[in-house]
Amino acid sequence: MRRASSAYHRDMTQDPASDHPRIAALIVAAGRGLRAGGGLAKQWRNLAGKTVAQWTVDAFDRHPAIRRIVLVTADDAPPELLPQAGATPMTRVTGGATRGASVMAGLSALDGLADLVLIHDVARPGVPPKVIDAVIAALADHPGAAPALAVTDALWRGAGLVEGTVARDGLWRAQTPQGFHLPAILAAHAAFVGDPADDVEVARAAGLDVAIVPGHEDNLKITTPGDFDRAARILERTDMDIRTGNGFDVHRFGPGDHVMLCGVAVPHDRGLQGHSDADVGLHTLTDAIYGALAEGDIGTHFPPSDPQWKGAQSHIFLSHAVDRAAARGFAITHADVTLICEKPKIGPQAAAMRARLAELLRIEVDRISVKATTTEKLGFTGREEGIAALATVTLVKA
Numbered sequence: 001m002r003r004a005s006s007a008y009h010r011d012m013t014q015d016p017a018s019d020h021p022r023i024a025a026l027i028v029a030a031g032r033g034l035r036a037g038g039g040l041a042k043q044w045r046n047l048a049g050k051t052v053a054q055w056t057v058d059a060f061d062r063h064p065a066i067r068r069i070v071l072v073t074a075d076d077a078p079p080e081l082l083p084q085a086g087a088t089p090m091t092r093v094t095g096g097a098t099r100g101a102s103v104m105a106g107l108s109a110l111d112g113l114a115d116l117v118l119i120h121d122v123a124r125p126g127v128p129p130k131v132i133d134a135v136i137a138a139l140a141d142h143p144g145a146a147p148a149l150a151v152t153d154a155l156w157r158g159a160g161l162v163e164g165t166v167a168r169d170g171l172w173r174a175q176t177p178q179g180f181h182l183p184a185i186l187a188a189h190a191a192f193v194g195d196p197a198d199d200v201e202v203a204r205a206a207g208l209d210v211a212i213v214p215g216h217e218d219n220l221k222i223t224t225p226g227d228f229d230r231a232a233r234i235l236e237r238t239d240m241d242i243r244t245g246n247g248f249d250v251h252r253f254g255p256g257d258h259v260m261l262c263g264v265a266v267p268h269d270r271g272l273q274g275h276s277d278a279d280v281g282l283h284t285l286t287d288a289i290y291g292a293l294a295e296g297d298i299g300t301h302f303p304p305s306d307p308q309w310k311g312a313q314s315h316i317f318l319s320h321a322v323d324r325a326a327a328r329g330f331a332i333t334h335a336d337v338t339l340i341c342e343k344p345k346i347g348p349q350a351a352a353m354r355a356r357l358a359e360l361l362r363i364e365v366d367r368i369s370v371k372a373t374t375t376e377k378l379g380f381t382g383r384e385e386g387i388a389a390l391a392t393v394t395l396v397k398a
């Protein structure tokens with residue numbers, strides 16, 4: 001049995017002889033969603049900004065272990081609502097009249113192209129990465145693995161009146177993805193007669209052991225109309241992307257009668273030297289934003305070798321970084337700048353600097369901190385040879 005490893009990389013060789021199993025996600029989306037009502041099948045409906053199917057595809061697309069996605073849909077799936085592929089290759093195949101038939105269509109399309117397959121309901125858009133991780137990890141030791149939650153409420157039998165209580169010990173609420181070694185589950189589905197509740201039933205009928213791994217409440221299946229609101233709340237909560245960037249810069253003193261710091265001209269008996277106006281505070285903040293975006297640094301976007309930036313006002317650089325963040329859907333929620341110098345004194349200028357940074361970052365002034373420190377006469381700032389600056393920014397994409 002080829003062992004699943006935690007060291008998955010999308011750029012691994014596709015060589016079937018590789019030590020790493022090739023893992024595919026099979027997303028079944030050929031159902032009619034009758035219990036959810038609303039006309040349009042539930043997987044094509046909008047949920048917190050994108051279709052249910054797009055959320056589900058994205059959950060597997062961004063999981064680093066998944067090499068390939070097969071999406072199973074009905075022939076009449078609305079073309080304009082089909083999910084877009086991301087970095088992971090995705091193919092679409094036509095499903096059947098039952099869930100089992102749709103799974104079989106997807107498995108057949110994957111034959112020979114994967115070692116492990118994770119079979120997932122499109123109607124579970126909030127599947128957390130750690131649930132996918134747990135299924136994959138368990139496949140190292142078992143031919144099948146599936147997430148589930150222990151039943152915690154009392155269970156009754158009855159209709160209108162309670163007729164009895166059912167022992168809940170050892171009962172589980174089954175979820176997906178249900179993961180298997182592909183050849184084994186393909187053979188199991190091919191041999192199965194009837195309409196299985198899920199792939200675990202098929203696997204067990206073929207004598208395959210299926211390990212139970214921890215499921216998650218966020219992995220709910222949208223089944224009835226009320227599930228849409230619950231799923232939207234989960235996705236809005238879990239899809240937040242919060243980033244921190246840091247920056248550091250130094251400029252040396254030279255001749256002059258002021259220094260530019262955080263966009264404010266501060267009178268001083270020397271100036272700061274640099275290719276631009278040498279505003280060490282703005283440069284540091286700009287680098288922090290590029291860092292949070294993982295888009296290089298100020299030199300990447302404004303090369304010092306380019307004469308057009310000679311003497312440039314540094315707010316141009318900061319505004320570019322702020323525009324990049326906005327274009328990527330990020331809001332800057334906080335910036336903290338520390339200026340390191342013996343002189344000039346920063347305290348009397350800090351309010352003006354915060355106000356200018358609020359304009360440039362386009363956020364409220366109470367989200368901006370400007371502070372200063374000395375190095376106790378130690379080092380190059382202590383000897384008053386230059387000014388150093390540190391910055392930290394927080395970016396949030398909701």
Ligand SMILES: Nc1ccn([C@@H]2O[C@H](COP(=O)(O)OP(=O)(O)OP(=O)(O)O)[C@@H](O)[C@H]2O)c(=O)n1
Nearest residue numbers: 028029030031032033034035097098099102122
């Ligand atoms: N012929 C079918 C039937 C179901 N499914 C998929 O299997 C999963 C099972 O979830 P379920 O809630 O039963 O979906 P539906 O069958 O669409 O819903 P309903 O039973 O309410 O019609 C869903 O992802 C559904 O799209 C499928 O691919 N092909």
Ligand SMILES: C[C@](O)(CO)[C@H](O)COP(=O)(O)O
Nearest residue numbers: 121174175176197198199221
């Ligand atoms: C596979 C499944 O999601 C496990 O919980 C479920 O059985 C499929 O949906 P259905 O509501 O039982 O049709």
